[in-house]
Amino acid sequence: MPALKTAPLVGRIPRQCHARPLTGYFPAVNVTVSIAMEYKDTLNLPRTDFAMKADLITREPARLQKWEAAKLYQQIQTARASAPKFVLHDGPPFANGDVHVGTALNKTLKDIVIKYKTIRGFSAPYIPGWDCHGLPIEFKVSQEMRKAGDTNADAATIRRACDAYARKYIDLQRTQFKRLGVLGDWENPYLTLNKEYEADELRMFADIVAKGFVYRGKKPVYWSIPCRTALAEAEVEYADHVSQSCFVKFPVVGQPKTFIVIWTTTPWTLPANLAVAYNKDFQYVTATVGDENYIVFRGLLPAVAQKCGWAAYTETPFPTEQLASIEYQHPFCHRTGKAFAAEFVTSDTGTGFVHIAPGHGTDDYNLGRANGLPIYSPVNDDGALAHTNDLPVEQQMPAELLGKSILAKHGKSEANEAVLHELRVRHALLHQENYHHSYPHCWRSKTPVIFRAMDQWFIKIDHDQFREQAVAEIDRVNWIPDWGVNRIKGAVQSRPDWCISRQRTWGVPIPAFYDAQGEAILDAQIVRNVADIIEQHGSNVWFEKSAAELWALVKPANWTGAEATAKSSDTLDVWIDSGSSSRAVIARRPEIRGKDKAFQADVYLEGSDQHRGWFQSSLLLSLAGNGAAPYKTVLTHGFMVDADREKISKSKQGGYEKPQTAEAYVNKWGADVVRLWVASQDYRNDIVVSEERINKVGETYRAIRNALRYQLSNLYDFDPAKHTVADDKLTGLDRWILGEFAKLEAEVIAAYDAYEFHVVYQKLSQFIAVELSSVYHDVIKDRLYTDAANSARRRSTQTALHRLVTGLCQMLSPILAFTADEAWEFIPGKPTGSVHESELKQSTFTLDPDEIGKWQWLKLWRERLLPELEKARQTKTIGKALDAKIEIVIPQAQNQDSDKDMLRELLNVSALKMSVGETVSHSIAKADGQKCERCWHWETDIGQNAEHPTLCGRCIEAVLQFKA
């Protein structure tokens, strides 16, 4: 119960009373200052310990401690044990670094959903997770070990260090997430490094292996040179890049001085050139320049001529069908190549001929395969040019090129330079220029990736109509916003086979073996056996034991295949880790297990980049391994962007001056302001991060807080059990606000249900500013303060206030997790200890149609008369509204005295006269009579009581009751 600030003492003279000569304010009344203050003490002025100043920075951590001590999350779960279930499954953030604002946005949105579902009576458990494996951690750890002088650590040792590193950041991030007010089972999160998780992931993998999805193949994959590993689609991002593009002459065999002209942006792939592609629908021409003939696509000849500086040339048609039999000499290798028709050859850039290196591009690979070319990729793991076994050595690149590094340093790539030099000395280079375009980069090292063919494990997307099934499954899911469906469909429809092997140590091992011939052995039963031993010992067992030991442990009893002589050292793509959570978490944890389908959650909620990331990997794995999508609804949000609308990326290079950690924002504004800011903007678009915007949200926060404070402060003597007034006995004004409030509640609930939190924010803040602050709260001051404390009218208004503050706290609580709970504690007779345990049931309060009509009439008059009062104020006829009396003339007496009183109250004037006349009119004048010392109304009945000569009749009654 809130402590009373001051006891209402009659007769006691407060200290401050001499601060101002009050006599001037009470004209025609001969009183002393001390008596004036005495009457003030008979007013029911607001009292509360709910502070005006939020002081979130200190108050929020204290409340957090309180929640933890009370085990609030567990209490809520227990209380909702038998309630209908709502499961939001957490996408695991990466266990590295501080919590970024973008991650904070995501977690806050999830928490708003969970808290809303909980307050609507659902059982909505939240099990947070972390993604623990992967390159960034391995990088950091290897770096630290190198600094410490340890350069020769074995895989198991590195992995133990990675484990410790991940756990350290899980602890750090857990603290930061909690600080945001996110409630959940923080003591039992799911971690992709847990051995139970790894085991379930491998069992899922085993199912997919058993169904024939997994194969080993040699095809071009994204390769990150610094990371020395293959990458998946989800691990590349696009960035501007300057390529050293060039136009190159390929001499045609048997036709001296005649060349096919190709254009490439990657000169380093020329040593891998095995063919040239053309488009059979194009018209080609021979351009003669001096004594040389160049074959190009006719439509591009002018552009090529301009670039290559051909001042004058003649043009003769070259029959396209002859291209099929043409043979050309590689410009610097001792081999020849052929031309093949291909549809992907376009007419907008280049020459109409595409240089084909089957080991370095998807189109090239497919064309090469179709025409029996070797998948030749003369690049080693270091990203340097090298010979391979695919071609006779004498046909491969000259020795000068060997060892040249492809990776650009200071804008120059050794390999490109060397190839260009080779072309120049052989007079094969027609033109060279920088070409600006966006190019895929490694998401971790930020360097351009290369396409490189090598032996990898893949999941076959077109296995057994799987791609079509996936697309069909996508249509069964509810995507919010609905354009998300196009995103993921596009991603699935166009994606190549999934390269799932990584040449790294910090990950779940691919439990494959090799026989003496080097043939890979991947068997579902073996994978399951490995899962079992990993569940016991953790995945390090794979790295600690020898191939022979492992083989003995996991070889199936009825094995008839080849004997293993070596084990795989590859690990699984981390997207397999997090993508397996439907099996390893949803189906595993009883509190979130699905009813119809054990592995299926109600909602996934992540940033829109996850359409090609977690949404996709989860869908593909769950569909392949479980038979259906792991979610019913997928909610997507945009990103945090700065004032210039640039994405604030976690891994952005260059960095920001200001730290973009959640902590920085929370420490400056408090979690509730951050949460309110998140809620305030339409998260389906990007969320703009700027001081200006957060500060504005801070203003709204203060308005909300003040409204709650005003309501609480006027309930200090209200006991709902004793004083609640029945609906039909409430005054018209109170019924009106409750009617408005019921409408608001319906709108807010609808907005929450549609996950449109910015609408919740708008509706709530506007209701507080318009209906409450400028109308209701302003009008009820008079009756709350001056009526007798226990009068029916005052209790009626308190009944309304009590309902308002209760409902407001509940509607606000998903967003203002701390403040709503803080205010809740001050509500007399609150139904539960914390607002987060309470249940928001939709109100059934409605106004009668004639009441609604009456209020329309009243509001119309209020709108009409307020500007008139302002005019009177400006001419100094009155100061405040109470100094005025108003007369209005209406056509017919459709309203009774009570309506007249209501209008007077709504306008806060001392007197209102209503009369019937021909035309509508109104007039404003200074009020008659004298100003009552206590309530400041101007009344004509002042001075009728000898004991209280300065009071009006109403106040005399109140004061007499007060004394009694």
Place this chain on the structure above:
RNA sequence: GGUGGCGUAGCUCAGCGGUUAGAGCGUGCUCUUUAUAAGGGCGGGGUCGUGGGUUCAAAUCCCACCGCCACUACCA
């Protein structure tokens, strides 16, 4: 290049075929000192991205374009 999203007052958002386009915040002026490091009132502020079209009527539907953003694509 392709696909998608967005573009309404300084800011955040409503409105999504029908009266002079709304709200809050901010801003200017002002009242109040009984929510007081609070509260009230009044005012200013918008070619609803641009240009066409459909319609009696368009911010709202259609088309084109412009701008911003995201995704996508080895432009070889």
